Amino acid sequence: MGLPIHFVVDPQGWFCVGVIFFIWLYNTLFIPQLILFPRFEEGHIPAAAIWAYYGASLFCVVSLLRASTADPGKLLECPKIPLREKDYWELCNKCNLMRPKRSHHCSRCGHCVRRMDHHCPWINNCVGEDNHWLFLQLCFYTQLLSGYTLILDFCHYYYFIPLKTINWDVFMFRHELAMLRISTFMGIVMFGGMCSLFYTQIEGILTDLTTIEKMTNCCDQVPQVRKPWQQTFSEVFGSRWKILWFIPFRRRRPLGVAYYFANHV
Numbered sequence: 001m002g003l004p005i006h007f008v009v010d011p012q013g014w015f016c017v018g019v020i021f022f023i024w025l026y027n028t029l030f031i032p033q034l035i036l037f038p039r040f041e042e043g044h045i046p047a048a049a050i051w052a053y054y055g056a057s058l059f060c061v062v063s064l065l066r067a068s069t070a071d072p073g074k075l076l077e078c079p080k081i082p083l084r085e086k087d088y089w090e091l092c093n094k095c096n097l098m099r100p101k102r103s104h105h106c107s108r109c110g111h112c113v114r115r116m117d118h119h120c121p122w123i124n125n126c127v128g129e130d131n132h133w134l135f136l137q138l139c140f141y142t143q144l145l146s147g148y149t150l151i152l153d154f155c156h157y158y159y160f161i162p163l164k165t166i167n168w169d170v171f172m173f174r175h176e177l178a179m180l181r182i183s184t185f186m187g188i189v190m191f192g193g194m195c196s197l198f199y200t201q202i203e204g205i206l207t208d209l210t211t212i213e214k215m216t217n218c219c220d221q222v223p224q225v226r227k228p229w230q231q232t233f234s235e236v237f238g239s240r241w242k243i244l245w246f247i248p249f250r251r252r253r254p255l256g257v258a259y260y261f262a263n264h265v
Helices: 011-041 047-069 083-088 132-158 176-207 211-216 229-237 242-246
Strands: 089-091 098-100 104-106 111-113 118-120 125-127
Touching: 011 047, 011 132, 011 176, 047 125, 047 132, 083 089, 132 176, 132 229, 132 242, 176 211, 176 229, 229 242
Parallel strands: none
Antiparallel strands: 089 098, 104 111, 118 125
């Protein structure tokens, strides 16, 4: 796809990404083997349930990998400042480089990021103008996969008819209860955490404020123009086509709207 790769050297971030990847891999490997495939073979669930689970899993891991490696909007050392935008740029007091307002210097990454929302250790990357949409997709599909996993874990014991044939010589079935309890615990933690994070991100987009701006209260003294929610979401996702907001395989294309907004500076 010809997408630039942004790689942050941070052992703590690598560990956090590894934890998320482990949870994804654990559920993607064991839930279908323990629940979906045996239930499908005995006619308890349709094949669509299996395809839906693997689809959510695929979109989740693609969003994770792309959000972790995508350039969040790192500023160049010698940016070309359009003459009509000159008044909306300022000097960073940490890296001594010119940057547009609403940018922020990330101390962990060591550079300024356009319209930076926050630095997320769970993707080992900043969340900025160019990868904010991928971070939102990651939150959404993690919720979807975690919620789906919790429903399957619950139905396996309390709703579905008991399986007629189980190969108890297989390791997974000999430790079925322990493995599903681990899956349930991870699902509850991930679902609860992502729901809270996703809500705050959606609120920030609707109010057109980044997490850093909300924490510093830099916009309280300036009257803000209320934008339609379609516009704020389109600016983040780089497309006015709402169906494309859910697809992590594409390349984001800015809408031509400047990344500074006079009502916020």
